[in-house]
Amino acid sequence: MSFASFGDFLAMGHHGLYVWSAYGICLLVLAVNVASPVLARRRYLQEEARRLRRENNQ
Amino acid sequence: MKSSAISWTWFHKLGSPKWFYAISGRMLPWLAVAAVLLIGIGVIWGLAFAPQDYQQGNSFRIIYIHVPAAMLAQSCYVMLAVAGVVGLVWKMKIADVALQCAAPIGAWMTAVALVTGAIWGKPTWGSWWVWDARLTSMLILLFLYFGLIALGQAISNRESAAKACAVLAIVGVINIPIIKYSVEWWNTLHQGATFTLTEKPAMPAEMWLPLLLTVLGFYCFFGAVLLLRMRLEVLKREARASWVREEVLNSLGREMAR
Numbered sequence: 001m002s003f004a005s006f007g008d009f010l011a012m013g014h015h016g017l018y019v020w021s022a023y024g025i026c027l028l029v030l031a032v033n034v035a036s037p038v039l040a041r042r043r044y045l046q047e048e049a050r051r052l053r054r055e056n057n058q
Numbered sequence: 059m060k061s062s063a064i065s066w067t068w069f070h071k072l073g074s075p076k077w078f079y080a081i082s083g084r085m086l087p088w089l090a091v092a093a094v095l096l097i098g099i100g101v102i103w104g105l106a107f108a109p110q111d112y113q114q115g116n117s118f119r120i121i122y123i124h125v126p127a128a129m130l131a132q133s134c135y136v137m138l139a140v141a142g143v144v145g146l147v148w149k150m151k152i153a154d155v156a157l158q159c160a161a162p163i164g165a166w167m168t169a170v171a172l173v174t175g176a177i178w179g180k181p182t183w184g185s186w187w188v189w190d191a192r193l194t195s196m197l198i199l200l201f202l203y204f205g206l207i208a209l210g211q212a213i214s215n216r217e218s219a220a221k222a223c224a225v226l227a228i229v230g231v232i233n234i235p236i237i238k239y240s241v242e243w244w245n246t247l248h249q250g251a252t253f254t255l256t257e258k259p260a261m262p263a264e265m266w267l268p269l270l271l272t273v274l275g276f277y278c279f280f281g282a283v284l285l286l287r288m289r290l291e292v293l294k295r296e297a298r299a300s301w302v303r304e305e306v307l308n309s310l311g312r313e314m315a316r
Contacts, residue, residue, distance in 0.1 A: 002109050009106060012116040018181050019119050022174040023101070026123040029170050030279065033163060037286040044290060048306050 073150040075292045076301050082285045089282040096275030104268035111265075120178040122269055125252060126276035128171035131199060132234055134164035134280065138206065139231040142224030152288075154220035155295065157227060158210050159287035163280060165203035172196055183247050191240035192248040195233060202230040216295075 003009040012019045104122035111118035138157050145153035175193065176186045187193065206223055213219035241250050252259055252266060253273075259266040296302045 002107060012119070013110065015115055015117040015181055018117050018177050019105075022120045022177040023105075023123060025173055025177075026127070026170050029166050033166055033279075033283050034286075037283065037290060041286070041290045044294065045306065045309055049310050052307075052310075 073148070073152050075152060075296050076299070078152055079289060079292055079301075079305070082289055086282060086285050086289075089278050089285065093275050093278035093282055096271050096278060098275075100268045100271030100275055104272065108265050108268055109262070114182055117178060117181045120174050121252070122272045124171060124174040124178060125269060126273045127167045127174065128196070129273060130276045130280055131164055131168040131171050131196070132237060133277070134160055134167060135199060135202070135227070136231060136234055138164065138227040142227035145220055145224045146228075151295075152292075154216075154223070155288050155291050156284070157206075157220070157223055159291055160284055161203055161206045161210065161223075163283055163287070165200060165207065167276075167280075168196060168200040168203060172200065179247075188247060190246050190248060191244040192237065192246055195237040195240050198233055199237065202226075202233060206230075 010016055010020075101122055105119055108119070110116050138160055141153040141157040141160070144150050145157065172193075175196075179188070180186050206226055209226060210219050210223050213222060238251075240246065241248050252261070252269060293302055293306065
Protein backbone atom coordinates (compact mmCIF):
# COMPACT_ATOMS: atom_id res chain seq x y z
CA MET A 1 0.00 0.00 0.00
CA SER A 2 1.51 3.29 -0.99
CA PHE A 3 -0.84 5.39 1.20
CA ALA A 4 -0.86 5.76 4.99
CA SER A 5 -4.66 6.05 5.31
CA PHE A 6 -7.85 5.88 3.29
CA GLY A 7 -8.06 9.69 3.48
CA ASP A 8 -4.61 9.93 1.90
CA PHE A 9 -5.74 7.51 -0.80
CA LEU A 10 -8.73 9.72 -1.64
CA ALA A 11 -6.65 12.90 -1.56
CA MET A 12 -3.98 11.48 -3.91
CA GLY A 13 -1.57 14.14 -2.64
CA HIS A 14 -3.49 17.23 -3.88
CA HIS A 15 -4.19 15.49 -7.21
CA GLY A 16 -7.36 13.71 -6.06
CA LEU A 17 -9.71 15.73 -8.23
CA TYR A 18 -7.64 15.03 -11.36
CA VAL A 19 -7.12 11.32 -10.72
CA TRP A 20 -10.69 10.55 -9.66
CA SER A 21 -12.35 12.58 -12.42
CA ALA A 22 -10.19 10.81 -15.04
CA TYR A 23 -11.10 7.39 -13.62
CA GLY A 24 -14.76 8.37 -13.28
CA ILE A 25 -15.03 9.50 -16.91
CA CYS A 26 -13.24 6.35 -18.09
CA LEU A 27 -15.55 4.09 -16.08
CA LEU A 28 -18.59 5.91 -17.44
CA VAL A 29 -17.41 5.45 -21.05
CA LEU A 30 -16.69 1.75 -20.50
CA ALA A 31 -20.16 1.29 -18.96
CA VAL A 32 -21.84 3.08 -21.90
CA ASN A 33 -19.94 0.85 -24.34
CA VAL A 34 -21.18 -2.31 -22.62
CA ALA A 35 -24.75 -1.13 -22.04
CA SER A 36 -25.44 0.16 -25.56
CA PRO A 37 -25.06 -3.18 -27.46
CA VAL A 38 -26.83 -5.10 -24.65
CA LEU A 39 -29.80 -2.71 -24.69
CA ALA A 40 -29.83 -2.61 -28.50
CA ARG A 41 -30.03 -6.40 -28.62
CA ARG A 42 -32.91 -6.46 -26.13
CA ARG A 43 -34.74 -3.76 -28.13
CA TYR A 44 -34.24 -5.67 -31.38
CA LEU A 45 -35.53 -8.92 -29.90
CA GLN A 46 -38.62 -7.13 -28.52
CA GLU A 47 -39.31 -5.66 -31.97
CA GLU A 48 -38.98 -9.12 -33.50
CA ALA A 49 -41.34 -10.56 -30.88
CA ARG A 50 -43.94 -7.91 -31.69
CA ARG A 51 -43.57 -8.57 -35.43
CA LEU A 52 -43.97 -12.32 -34.97
CA ARG A 53 -47.09 -11.86 -32.82
CA ARG A 54 -48.62 -9.55 -35.45
CA GLU A 55 -47.92 -12.07 -38.20
CA ASN A 56 -49.44 -14.89 -36.16
CA ASN A 57 -52.63 -12.92 -35.51
CA GLN A 58 -53.26 -12.30 -39.19
CA MET B 59 -3.48 -27.88 -55.01
CA LYS B 60 -5.54 -29.94 -52.64
CA SER B 61 -3.44 -29.10 -49.58
CA SER B 62 -3.76 -25.35 -50.21
CA ALA B 63 -7.52 -25.76 -50.49
CA ILE B 64 -7.61 -27.37 -47.06
CA SER B 65 -5.41 -24.77 -45.40
CA TRP B 66 -7.68 -21.92 -46.55
CA THR B 67 -10.97 -23.38 -45.34
CA TRP B 68 -10.69 -21.59 -41.96
CA PHE B 69 -10.42 -18.27 -43.81
CA HIS B 70 -13.61 -18.87 -45.75
CA LYS B 71 -15.36 -20.19 -42.66
CA LEU B 72 -14.49 -16.88 -41.01
CA GLY B 73 -16.59 -15.20 -43.66
CA SER B 74 -19.63 -17.33 -42.84
CA PRO B 75 -21.99 -15.39 -40.53
CA LYS B 76 -23.40 -18.55 -38.99
CA TRP B 77 -19.96 -19.87 -38.07
CA PHE B 78 -18.97 -16.45 -36.73
CA TYR B 79 -22.10 -16.26 -34.58
CA ALA B 80 -21.46 -19.69 -33.05
CA ILE B 81 -17.75 -19.20 -32.32
CA SER B 82 -18.17 -15.63 -31.01
CA GLY B 83 -20.85 -16.82 -28.60
CA ARG B 84 -18.38 -19.26 -27.11
CA MET B 85 -15.54 -16.69 -26.89
CA LEU B 86 -17.61 -13.88 -25.37
CA PRO B 87 -17.80 -15.04 -21.72
CA TRP B 88 -14.04 -15.73 -21.59
CA LEU B 89 -13.19 -12.32 -22.97
CA ALA B 90 -15.61 -10.63 -20.57
CA VAL B 91 -14.21 -12.41 -17.50
CA ALA B 92 -10.61 -11.72 -18.58
CA ALA B 93 -11.43 -8.02 -19.14
CA VAL B 94 -13.05 -7.59 -15.71
CA LEU B 95 -10.23 -9.41 -13.89
CA LEU B 96 -7.34 -7.73 -15.73
CA ILE B 97 -8.77 -4.20 -15.53
CA GLY B 98 -9.94 -4.69 -11.93
CA ILE B 99 -6.61 -6.00 -10.64
CA GLY B 100 -4.57 -3.56 -12.72
CA VAL B 101 -6.55 -0.49 -11.62
CA ILE B 102 -6.56 -1.38 -7.89
CA TRP B 103 -2.86 -2.20 -8.04
CA GLY B 104 -2.07 0.98 -9.95
CA LEU B 105 -4.23 3.27 -7.82
CA ALA B 106 -3.42 1.97 -4.33
CA PHE B 107 -0.22 -0.08 -4.38
CA ALA B 108 2.11 1.26 -7.08
CA PRO B 109 4.66 3.74 -5.69
CA GLN B 110 4.11 7.39 -6.56
CA ASP B 111 6.18 9.08 -9.22
CA TYR B 112 9.07 11.10 -7.80
CA GLN B 113 8.33 14.06 -10.11
CA GLN B 114 4.60 13.90 -10.86
CA GLY B 115 3.39 12.57 -7.51
CA ASN B 116 0.06 10.75 -7.68
CA SER B 117 -1.27 12.37 -10.86
CA PHE B 118 0.82 9.82 -12.84
CA ARG B 119 -1.74 7.16 -11.79
CA ILE B 120 -3.89 8.37 -14.69
CA ILE B 121 -1.41 6.43 -16.87
CA TYR B 122 -3.24 3.17 -16.02
CA ILE B 123 -6.25 4.22 -18.09
CA HIS B 124 -4.70 6.80 -20.42
CA VAL B 125 -2.11 4.52 -22.05
CA PRO B 126 -4.45 1.51 -22.57
CA ALA B 127 -7.11 3.75 -24.10
CA ALA B 128 -4.59 5.41 -26.43
CA MET B 129 -3.02 2.10 -27.49
CA LEU B 130 -6.43 0.59 -28.12
CA ALA B 131 -7.56 3.65 -30.10
CA GLN B 132 -4.63 3.19 -32.48
CA SER B 133 -4.79 -0.62 -32.69
CA CYS B 134 -8.51 -0.38 -33.40
CA TYR B 135 -7.84 1.91 -36.35
CA VAL B 136 -5.22 -0.49 -37.75
CA MET B 137 -7.82 -3.26 -37.38
CA LEU B 138 -10.31 -1.15 -39.36
CA ALA B 139 -7.77 -0.75 -42.17
CA VAL B 140 -7.09 -4.53 -42.20
CA ALA B 141 -10.85 -5.16 -42.27
CA GLY B 142 -11.06 -2.67 -45.14
CA VAL B 143 -8.44 -4.57 -47.17
CA VAL B 144 -10.11 -7.93 -46.45
CA GLY B 145 -13.48 -6.49 -47.47
CA LEU B 146 -12.19 -4.98 -50.71
CA VAL B 147 -9.96 -7.88 -51.80
CA TRP B 148 -11.93 -10.94 -50.70
CA LYS B 149 -15.41 -9.35 -50.65
CA MET B 150 -15.96 -10.77 -47.19
CA LYS B 151 -19.17 -9.37 -45.69
CA ILE B 152 -18.13 -9.97 -42.10
CA ALA B 153 -15.22 -7.53 -42.66
CA ASP B 154 -17.69 -4.67 -43.19
CA VAL B 155 -19.61 -5.73 -40.08
CA ALA B 156 -16.35 -5.62 -38.10
CA LEU B 157 -15.45 -2.21 -39.53
CA GLN B 158 -18.83 -0.61 -38.79
CA CYS B 159 -19.01 -2.09 -35.28
CA ALA B 160 -15.44 -1.27 -34.25
CA ALA B 161 -15.44 2.38 -35.39
CA PRO B 162 -17.63 3.74 -32.52
CA ILE B 163 -15.59 1.83 -29.91
CA GLY B 164 -12.39 3.28 -31.38
CA ALA B 165 -13.88 6.77 -31.29
CA TRP B 166 -14.82 6.35 -27.62
CA MET B 167 -11.32 5.13 -26.76
CA THR B 168 -9.73 8.07 -28.58
CA ALA B 169 -12.01 10.41 -26.63
CA VAL B 170 -11.01 8.74 -23.33
CA ALA B 171 -7.31 9.07 -24.24
CA LEU B 172 -7.77 12.77 -25.08
CA VAL B 173 -9.85 13.62 -21.98
CA THR B 174 -7.70 11.69 -19.49
CA GLY B 175 -4.63 13.19 -21.18
CA ALA B 176 -6.02 16.69 -20.71
CA ILE B 177 -6.79 15.98 -17.04
CA TRP B 178 -3.26 14.63 -16.61
CA GLY B 179 -1.75 17.56 -18.51
CA LYS B 180 -3.22 20.21 -16.20
CA PRO B 181 -1.21 19.34 -13.05
CA THR B 182 1.84 18.12 -15.01
CA TRP B 183 2.28 20.71 -17.77
CA GLY B 184 0.07 23.44 -16.32
CA SER B 185 -2.32 23.33 -19.30
CA TRP B 186 -5.32 21.25 -20.36
CA TRP B 187 -4.36 21.33 -23.99
CA VAL B 188 -1.35 22.27 -26.13
CA TRP B 189 -1.20 22.14 -29.93
CA ASP B 190 1.52 19.60 -29.79
CA ALA B 191 2.24 16.91 -32.45
CA ARG B 192 1.04 13.95 -30.33
CA LEU B 193 -2.14 15.64 -29.15
CA THR B 194 -3.01 17.07 -32.56
CA SER B 195 -2.49 13.75 -34.36
CA MET B 196 -4.73 12.04 -31.78
CA LEU B 197 -7.39 14.68 -32.40
CA ILE B 198 -7.13 13.92 -36.14
CA LEU B 199 -7.64 10.23 -35.29
CA LEU B 200 -10.86 11.15 -33.49
CA PHE B 201 -12.07 13.06 -36.57
CA LEU B 202 -11.16 10.10 -38.80
CA TYR B 203 -13.36 7.89 -36.61
CA PHE B 204 -16.20 10.43 -36.82
CA GLY B 205 -15.76 10.52 -40.60
CA LEU B 206 -15.98 6.73 -40.84
CA ILE B 207 -19.10 6.58 -38.66
CA ALA B 208 -20.81 9.38 -40.61
CA LEU B 209 -19.86 7.85 -43.98
CA GLY B 210 -21.18 4.44 -42.97
CA GLN B 211 -24.52 5.94 -41.99
CA ALA B 212 -24.85 8.44 -44.85
CA ILE B 213 -24.80 5.90 -47.71
CA SER B 214 -27.93 3.77 -47.69
CA ASN B 215 -26.64 1.14 -50.13
CA ARG B 216 -24.77 -1.31 -47.89
CA GLU B 217 -22.22 -2.34 -50.52
CA SER B 218 -21.29 1.21 -51.54
CA ALA B 219 -21.03 2.24 -47.89
CA ALA B 220 -18.75 -0.73 -47.19
CA LYS B 221 -16.47 0.20 -50.09
CA ALA B 222 -16.29 3.91 -49.17
CA CYS B 223 -15.57 3.15 -45.50
CA ALA B 224 -12.91 0.58 -46.42
CA VAL B 225 -11.12 3.13 -48.61
CA LEU B 226 -11.28 5.84 -45.93
CA ALA B 227 -10.00 3.39 -43.28
CA ILE B 228 -7.06 2.37 -45.48
CA VAL B 229 -6.11 5.94 -46.43
CA GLY B 230 -6.41 7.16 -42.84
CA VAL B 231 -4.03 4.55 -41.48
CA ILE B 232 -1.17 6.89 -42.53
CA ASN B 233 -2.01 8.82 -39.33
CA ILE B 234 -1.00 5.89 -37.10
CA PRO B 235 2.80 6.04 -37.69
CA ILE B 236 2.52 9.83 -37.38
CA ILE B 237 0.98 9.42 -33.89
CA LYS B 238 3.54 6.80 -32.93
CA TYR B 239 6.63 8.75 -33.99
CA SER B 240 5.30 12.25 -33.22
CA VAL B 241 7.15 12.28 -29.88
CA GLU B 242 10.44 11.54 -31.67
CA TRP B 243 10.06 13.67 -34.81
CA TRP B 244 8.96 16.88 -33.16
CA ASN B 245 9.76 18.70 -29.93
CA THR B 246 6.98 17.82 -27.58
CA LEU B 247 5.83 17.99 -23.99
CA HIS B 248 4.49 14.46 -24.25
CA GLN B 249 6.67 11.73 -22.79
CA GLY B 250 7.92 8.83 -24.92
CA ALA B 251 6.49 5.32 -25.06
CA THR B 252 6.34 3.30 -21.83
CA PHE B 253 6.42 -0.06 -23.60
CA THR B 254 8.72 -0.85 -26.51
CA LEU B 255 9.50 -4.26 -27.92
CA THR B 256 13.26 -3.79 -27.77
CA GLU B 257 13.95 -2.16 -24.41
CA LYS B 258 12.98 -2.66 -20.81
CA PRO B 259 10.56 -0.04 -19.43
CA ALA B 260 12.28 2.88 -17.70
CA MET B 261 10.01 2.60 -14.65
CA PRO B 262 10.20 -0.04 -11.90
CA ALA B 263 8.24 -3.29 -12.29
CA GLU B 264 5.66 -2.41 -9.61
CA MET B 265 4.76 0.60 -11.77
CA TRP B 266 4.62 -1.00 -15.22
CA LEU B 267 3.17 -4.41 -14.30
CA PRO B 268 -0.26 -2.97 -13.40
CA LEU B 269 -0.09 -0.99 -16.65
CA LEU B 270 0.53 -4.20 -18.59
CA LEU B 271 -2.54 -5.72 -16.90
CA THR B 272 -4.83 -2.81 -17.76
CA VAL B 273 -3.52 -2.71 -21.35
CA LEU B 274 -4.32 -6.42 -21.80
CA GLY B 275 -7.64 -5.88 -20.02
CA PHE B 276 -8.62 -3.06 -22.38
CA TYR B 277 -7.87 -5.30 -25.37
CA CYS B 278 -10.09 -8.05 -23.92
CA PHE B 279 -12.77 -5.43 -23.23
CA PHE B 280 -12.55 -4.27 -26.84
CA GLY B 281 -12.86 -7.85 -28.07
CA ALA B 282 -15.92 -8.52 -25.92
CA VAL B 283 -17.76 -5.29 -26.83
CA LEU B 284 -16.88 -5.71 -30.51
CA LEU B 285 -18.32 -9.25 -30.53
CA LEU B 286 -21.48 -8.04 -28.74
CA ARG B 287 -22.01 -5.38 -31.42
CA MET B 288 -21.10 -7.63 -34.34
CA ARG B 289 -23.45 -10.43 -33.22
CA LEU B 290 -26.42 -8.06 -33.20
CA GLU B 291 -25.42 -6.61 -36.58
CA VAL B 292 -25.14 -10.14 -38.05
CA LEU B 293 -28.64 -10.99 -36.74
CA LYS B 294 -30.03 -7.85 -38.39
CA ARG B 295 -28.25 -8.28 -41.72
CA GLU B 296 -29.00 -12.00 -42.04
CA ALA B 297 -32.58 -11.64 -40.74
CA ARG B 298 -33.97 -13.77 -43.57
CA ALA B 299 -31.66 -16.76 -43.02
CA SER B 300 -33.31 -19.72 -41.31
CA TRP B 301 -30.61 -20.10 -38.63
CA VAL B 302 -31.14 -16.45 -37.63
CA ARG B 303 -34.89 -16.95 -37.24
CA GLU B 304 -34.21 -19.95 -35.07
CA GLU B 305 -31.70 -18.01 -32.99
CA VAL B 306 -34.10 -15.06 -32.56
CA LEU B 307 -36.89 -17.39 -31.45
CA ASN B 308 -34.54 -19.15 -29.02
CA SER B 309 -33.36 -15.83 -27.57
CA LEU B 310 -36.95 -14.60 -27.31
CA GLY B 311 -37.83 -17.68 -25.29
CA ARG B 312 -34.90 -17.04 -22.99
CA GLU B 313 -35.74 -13.33 -22.62
CA MET B 314 -39.42 -14.03 -21.87
CA ALA B 315 -38.51 -16.64 -19.28
CA ARG B 316 -36.60 -14.02 -17.30
